[in-house]
Amino acid sequence: MSPTPPPSVRRVACIGAGVIGGGWVAHFLARGYDVTAWDPAPDAEDKLRRLVTAAWPALEQLGLAEGASPSRLTMAPTLDEAVADAEFVQESAPEKLELKRDLLAQLDAATPPGVVIASSTSGYPMTDMQTAAATPGRLVVGHPFNPPYLIPLVEVAGGERTDRTAVEWAAEFYEAAGKSVITMDRELPGFIANRLQEALWREALHMVANGEATVEDIDTSITEGPGLRWAFMGPMLTFALAGGEGGMAHMLDHFGPSLKSPWTRLEAPELDRALRDAVVDGCDRAADGRTYAQLVAERDQGVIDVLRATGRLDGPAR
Known part of the structure; x- marks a missing residue:
């Protein structure tokens, strides 16, 4: 070209x-x-x-x-x-x-x-x-x-x-x-990362508007919670580890029904077989041959490194 x-x-x-x-x-x-x-x-x-x-x-x-x-x-x-x-x-x-x-x-x-x-x-x-x-x-x-x-x-x-x-x-x-x-294989308004950011942003605004959480609560919930993991292991692989050795398949089969719970103002997609298999297969590819134990070790060390790098844990990063 x-x-x-x-x-x-x-x-x-x-x-x-x-x-x-x-x-x-x-x-x-x-x-x-x-x-x-x-x-x-x-x-x-x-x-x-x-x-x-x-x-x-x-x-x-x-x-x-x-x-x-x-x-x-x-x-x-x-x-x-x-x-x-x-x-x-x-x-x-x-x-x-x-x-x-x-x-x-x-x-x-x-x-x-x-x-x-x-x-x-x-x-x-x-x-x-x-x-x-x-x-x-x-x-x-x-x-x-x-x-x-x-x-x-x-x-x-x-x-x-x-x-x-x-x-x-x-x-x-x-x-x-x-x-x-x-x-990207196809066009998507807002692309990928902005759409994910926007979902979090909208739910945060709902919580503030309804008096359900303060701005400080919301920021702390990310910086002291999932944000520590997202810095090196995205939300999909993080959720796969929540399924234990059964991985994402166990995660979806066990927690899938909670998608119907009114935890957010966003409507959840139908967790049909095609979506389940696509997510499970994607996590298998992301794991790239690493075992559950290896992924857990990477996650744990990553969180420790982030905490040290941001001054929230004493001692040098490895």
Whole structure:
């Protein structure tokens, strides 16, 4: 799709230099890329360089690529100049659908043929954003998490008119750029992580509104509870361990009926055989051959390491 193989990309254009766009700039600089940025705000360059300066100490702790330097940032005076020699484009404009449509169409017209253009949208499907572009096949979603220079995850998805090769190219590029990538097989409004965050957020608001829990209660329930495990073992594998040696199969067969209990304001899906088998098989793949005892040991050590790293347990992490 792109004239440059993903591992060989050296110049990236970042369009939009706010919190998310600036975070992308910092990340790409730390990975040793030459970055050209553009933002229409008159004070954009000053704000962007301050953001990069503020992020750099954290990036140094994470480890800089060879040749990484803030001096490899160039601020272009126009959008066309910003993408003129780009080998990849990351768009991070405000979350307004019409703005995204128009901007992606402009980027498509100005960017060299074949170069993949990714949007940092946090919720819009690419199908809705690519309608005005002349060559929509190279437009993908590359949804990061704030700050992009610190949080590894990026979710990659195409739209109805996106070429699959563009999705695959983008996923390979992000991996080469040091990101942890989920390549989605289909479009889903809000993608995966935001939908999970949103479910938790809505239930939290219900509890506060109904006087069922305070803000402090809710935050403590996560930071001192499941959040400790989620840092290294997601909710699905965590629940599988709750099934003991029987794993997720036992968990679902034993606790499945509780899905009908009114524990949340979200309606539970029907736990039919197909859903049960999909979840059990997925957990088996995630375990990747590790035994129940091995998974328990990993979980326990992980919680201890997180507690020590966050100053809640004395002694050095292993």
